Amino acid sequence: MAPKRESYHHGDLRTALLAAGEEVLAESGMEGFSLRQVARKVGVSHSAPAHHFGDANGLLRALATEGFRRFLRAMQEAQVGVGDDPREMLYASGQGYLAFAQASPALFRLIFGSDRVKEPDAEMERAGEAAFLHLVGDVERLRGVSPFENEAAMADVMAAWSIVHGFADLLLAGRMKAVQEKSDAERDAFFRQVFMRVVR
Amino acid sequence: MAPKRESYHHGDLRTALLAAGEEVLAESGMEGFSLRQVARKVGVSHSAPAHHFGDANGLLRALATEGFRRFLRAMQEAQVGVGDDPREMLYASGQGYLAFAQASPALFRLIFGSDRVKEPDAEMERAGEAAFLHLVGDVERLRGVSPFENEAAMADVMAAWSIVHGFADLLLAGRMKAVQEKSDAERDAFFRQVFMRVVR
DNA sequence: CCTCTATCTGGACAGTGACAAGATAGAGGT
DNA sequence: ACCTCTATCTTGTCACTGTCCAGATAGAGG
Numbered sequence: 001m002a003p004k005r006e007s008y009h010h011g012d013l014r015t016a017l018l019a020a021g022e023e024v025l026a027e028s029g030m031e032g033f034s035l036r037q038v039a040r041k042v043g044v045s046h047s048a049p050a051h052h053f054g055d056a057n058g059l060l061r062a063l064a065t066e067g068f069r070r071f072l073r074a075m076q077e078a079q080v081g082v083g084d085d086p087r088e089m090l091y092a093s094g095q096g097y098l099a100f101a102q103a104s105p106a107l108f109r110l111i112f113g114s115d116r117v118k119e120p121d122a123e124m125e126r127a128g129e130a131a132f133l134h135l136v137g138d139v140e141r142l143r144g145v146s147p148f149e150n151e152a153a154m155a156d157v158m159a160a161w162s163i164v165h166g167f168a169d170l171l172l173a174g175r176m177k178a179v180q181e182k183s184d185a186e187r188d189a190f191f192r193q194v195f196m197r198v199v200r
Numbered sequence: 201m202a203p204k205r206e207s208y209h210h211g212d213l214r215t216a217l218l219a220a221g222e223e224v225l226a227e228s229g230m231e232g233f234s235l236r237q238v239a240r241k242v243g244v245s246h247s248a249p250a251h252h253f254g255d256a257n258g259l260l261r262a263l264a265t266e267g268f269r270r271f272l273r274a275m276q277e278a279q280v281g282v283g284d285d286p287r288e289m290l291y292a293s294g295q296g297y298l299a300f301a302q303a304s305p306a307l308f309r310l311i312f313g314s315d316r317v318k319e320p321d322a323e324m325e326r327a328g329e330a331a332f333l334h335l336v337g338d339v340e341r342l343r344g345v346s347p348f349e350n351e352a353a354m355a356d357v358m359a360a361w362s363i364v365h366g367f368a369d370l371l372l373a374g375r376m377k378a379v380q381e382k383s384d385a386e387r388d389a390f391f392r393q394v395f396m397r398v399v400r
Numbered sequence: 401c402c403t404c405t406a407t408c409t410g411g412a413c414a415g416t417g418a419c420a421a422g423a424t425a426g427a428g429g430t
Numbered sequence: 431a432c433c434t435c436t437a438t439c440t441t442g443t444c445a446c447t448g449t450c451c452a453g454a455t456a457g458a459g460g
Contacts, residue, residue, distance in 0.1 A: 008407080009408070010408080031315060045408060046409090046447095046448090047409075047448095047449080048407080048408055050449075050450090051407060055448070106315075109314075113309070113313070113373065114305075114373040115229045155390065158390075162365075165369060166361065167362040190351075193351075194355050194359045197398045198397045209426075213438080213439085234416060236416065245440045246416095246440090247439085251438060255417070403459090406456095407455080408453105408456095409452105409453080410452090412452105414449095416446080416448105417446090418443100419443085419444080423440070425437095425438085425439100426437090427435085428434090
């Protein structure tokens with residue numbers, strides 16, 4: 001139970017490995033990520049992680065699952081205090097989306113990088129689906145129709161989803177230099193201008 | 201000069217390595233990519249590539265540069281024969297963008313994956329910039345103003361850029377199952393519906 | 401107190417990127 | 431025709447990686 005132990009058994013290795021894994025990912029990015037480095041960071045033998053996650057991909061999968069959950073939370077939390085205007089609520093989700101991408105670029109890339117996690121499991125799929133359903137809900141509130149029963153509304157979902165995702169991804173890729181140079185406030189205003197094009 | 205040689209010197213190794221590199225990338229994706237595998241594919245020693253590209257990152261950089269150029273060409277070629285309506289021309293670029301992503305997913309990911317190519321050089325930056333300028337030109341034709349002198353027009357550029365990019369990236373990430381299940385024609389129609397939301 | 405099992409260690413193997421030293425051949429000058 | 435001279439390619443080595451294996455350890459349950 002004790003997080004810091006000197007004994008043979010760690011006590012809470014799984015949690016510690018996840019935390020260290022995220023650190024390594026944030027510090028060294030995807031190419032610097034290695035099971036052994038994570039193990040070293042926790043102060044444990046190089047093959048200890050295998051028992052909890054199977055292989056390297058297993059750890060990444062667990063990180064991605066956790067990432068999806070935090071990603072959903074980022075959208076939800078961005079909505080508190082914005083009132084009940086459906087447009088503003090959807091926009092707030094977009095803000096949360098973008099904020100998450102900028103705060104945790106490596107995690108964001110891990111989540112949406114298809115080939116970065118090789119064999120997603122059911123749990124990871126569910127976490128990703130939950131995030132998607134959040135946006136679906138936003139659009140349903142806005143249009144008054146379930147996107148699953150109305151293709152125009154589904155097109156709204158995909159448009160909103162695509163434009164935030166594209167904006168975030170291009171920003172991380174360094175492909176939007178003109179936007180990167182802006183101050184935070186300017187960038188927010190610009191993003192609003194861009195995002196609102198799909199919600200009018 | 202002869203592409204197939206049995207002698208000590210290959211004759212056109214650089215070109216051959218680029219071709220093999222793209223194959224490996226397409227077949228095994230990013231995680232299966234290795235300098236040695238590329239060398240093996242060409243039938244050359246494991247450290248022969250170093251002389252032409254320095255290190256693994258150098259080969260990836262060259263591939264990305266070439267990828268950007270082909271990416272631009274995909275947008276340009278999608279525009280031939282669509283007439284001179286600015287909206288349709290911009291949409292055609294979007295179609296080319298999406299088509300490229302689906303035809304060469306690994307290359308697409310390489311290009312926009314920031315951390316996948318570690319140190320982009322000036323040539324690669326120029327190739328990426330050229331692709332960006334293509335979209336800028338499309339929007340300028342549509343709005344009659346240079347996006348560099350008009351923020352609303354620049355917001356149009358970024359909106360169009362973001363929405364195609366997001367759509368393509370989410371599709372590749374497998375995050376748009378409802379869209380993936382559609383037939384090609386249905387998907388095209390749906391994408392048009394989504395994309396046109398930013399151009400009206 | 402005594403098993404029994406989940407947890408963790410240590411060693412091994414093949415594959416990788418990078419580096420260095422050497423072999424080869426073709427190009428350019430004489 | 432010959433002879434350097436240099437770009438090109440090979441071979442060998444190193445540290446590092448992921449994965450597998452047999453073993454050590456300790457805590458839980460009887």
